[in-house]
Amino acid sequence: MSQAPIELKGSSFTLSVVHLHHPEPETVRKALQDKVDQAPAFLKNAPVVLNVSTLDGDVNWQQMQQAIASTGLHIVGISGCKDDRLKRLIGRAGLPLLSEGKQQKKQEAAPIEEVKTVPAPSEATKTRLISTPVRSGQQIYAKNSDLIVTSSVSAGAELIADGNIHIYGTMRGRALAGASGDRQCQIFCSSLSAELVSIAGEYWIMDQIPADFFGKASRLCLQDGVLTIQKLY
Incomplete structure (x- = not known):
């Protein structure tokens, strides 16, 4: 029997989680760029999850996404989103909203902004x-x-x-x-x-x-x- 062209399997990965605490994209960009400059071999072009639990729908999401991408980080998902308007903006940007179970919270990497x-x-x-x-x-x-x-x-x-x-x-x-x-x-x-x-x-x-x-x-x-x-x- 020939092998199926694809196979779906569960797996786990260690990702850095960026907790956003400021609504201004340029302020976030500068803070992230400082982190990337400290450890370029690890953070340059790194995949990250954004936690937006402290943000609301007033943030300019398109500018925020562009500001983070300009540092070389790749956004693979969004967690902690509770604001309905912000959820719609994130959905229009084509980014997945991630749910966090108890086990996932234990395995998350330390937040970049809170260390x-x-x-x-x-x-x-x-x-x-x-x-x-x-x-x-x-x-x-x-x-x-x-x-x-x-x-x-x-x-x-x-x-x-x-x-x-x-x-x-x-x-x-x-x-x-x-x-x-x-x-x-x-x-x-x-x-x-x-x-x-x-x-x-x-x-x-x-x-x-x-x-x-x-x-x-x-x-x-x-x-x-x-x-x-x-x-x-």
């Missing part, structure tokens, strides 16, 4: 050391340096470094090494259970991490441009 950002190190700093647990919704960016976390990283938390990333506790969040494009960077985890790992824009979501390495001490790097994983010890 707690640890101040970036100075240019002379070679390593950023974090000795406290990194909580869900917290983002740490180690600019021009390596990042070492000696405690655990919760699901929904995000580590970004222009250099290498070392996690000595359990890693359940997202780790993005080589954020400025350095493809020689690596990620070292004592216990890898991450939602997403990325080196210079090459990434795996949780489902792509080989089962033999999940929850184990692991080292990730790029070989011939391909993300690879090895046992740490």
